[in-house]
Amino acid sequence: MRRVWIGLCTLPLLAAGAEAAPPVKPVETTDRFDAAPWWMERAVLPQTGYAETEVEANRATFAARFKGTGKTASEAQRQAVAQAETLISALRQRPAEAVRVRTDFAVQAFYEQYRDKDGRQIANVRGDKIQGYDATLTLRVEVRDMAVLEPIYALVLAAAPPQVDRVAFALQPDNALRDRLRNEATRDAAARAQGAVKATGSTLGGIRLIDPSGRACRADILGRRPDANADLALTGQRVEYKGPPQMVSGPSSPPPPLYQLEARAAENAFIQTPPLYRVQVQTCVVYDLK
Template identity: 85%
Template sequence: MRRLWIGLCALPLLAAEAEAAPPVKSVETPDRFDAVPWWMQRAVLPQTGYAETEVEANRATFAARFKGTGKTASEAQNEAVAQAETLISALRQRQPEVVRVTTDFAVQAFHEQHRDKDGRQIANVRGDKIKGYDATLTLRVEVRDMAVLEPVYALVLASAPTQVDRVAFSLKPDNALRERLRNEATRDAAVRAQGAAHASGSALGGIRLIDPSGRACRADLLGRRPDANADIAIRGQRVEYKGPPQMVSGPPPPPSPLYQLEARAAENAFIQTPPLYRARAETCVVYDLK
């Protein structure tokens, strides 16, 4: 009987503790896509505007290689440098904002070779059987003004390199082009939003947000923007090249190697037509709905 009385007395205490204990919430992983942006707290109309144009390539890159051979690595390197020295001097006379030149070297040893009793040629790879060295000077040229691309390319070919790569064109949009496309995309968004509001029987209000990245108009608000692929339309115009200035009358001085190189380049102009690249931009504009 005594044990039963003690147990009955303890029941109110347990009930009081149960009422005083705070409720335990289940730990859930918050979904980062459930957060509602501030601009969606009332009825809005997110609208994406698009702008597209075709712009001529404004970058051209190519490489030329000069090879030299010598008994030592230094001799091979000096021979390669001697072949490209005049060309490097001619290119560096141009403004660095127009033409940029970088160089690098690669040196490789070649070994003595012999034939075995069956007549098969065998190449040695031992360090004490080195016969000489081959050095390759790679001259990389980046042209940032398409008006000088053809004379620069002709100048490189006139220096008689061992190998010249094909010209690779690219487009690097400047700030003026970006600003123009953003403005056109914003105007396009306004036209589209006005049409959507009219079709739905609503009235378009003021602008709550302008997002040049376009993310605000996507379902995945925190997702990454996909990379834009540039479509190329092969088209361009012939760039006129003006040769070197004429020498004044009188006994001409002996022509310098640099002048001879430029004269050979002027005789053999090469057509390099920059292609057109398609540049796109999109802007998200969020409007209030009345």
């Protein structure tokens, strides 16, 4: 075999009948680029429009806990239920679209205790040393009408549960809000596109694509790091509410009648101010360029 010099490279020349070397397998590389989308077959202008507003929270949740103690688990449960039954009856009289209530139980045994030779107090863990049971009835309240939040919260406090959680607010955007912001974002995209073509001396053509999710304008055709995107984004709440301290009261007194519970709630209303949430929407509109 002899070699022929071509520029700076040497290529081996194989004699007749010599076996050819196997082809070299190309090195595989990770492709970081997306394929060009269909709407980029000709000159286009992808433009993102933005819309933003502040909306008051429309959901409020909190929990109240009632505790009972008895020699048996069923006795402890009955005691916990007896403390909350008037309140549960009052809450169930409210419309389901305004207030929703659910309950759950937790029961735990407690054992006889003794002291060891060093005087340390130790609790038994044997089944035959169970002294009694503690039952906790958790009442979870979801308020969907902010107009009734304050009286509902006051009603729960009037029942004097041993523990009441602070109110947690949230926003569930409805379809009307989504549609309004999408329309505003589309109009904003049109205004931005008109400004872009005016600044560059181009002419805006027809619309090729409207993407309410905004992802079309983030096509990763240049190998950029893709950004997280959502159809509708909620930022942190603008107003922080701090609830009252936890109530601590013994379960010894019987629950008040319903009319007393309602009267006590009316005298002891707590102000609950729903916070504001910032809602943001992006819409992608792809225009032809002339």
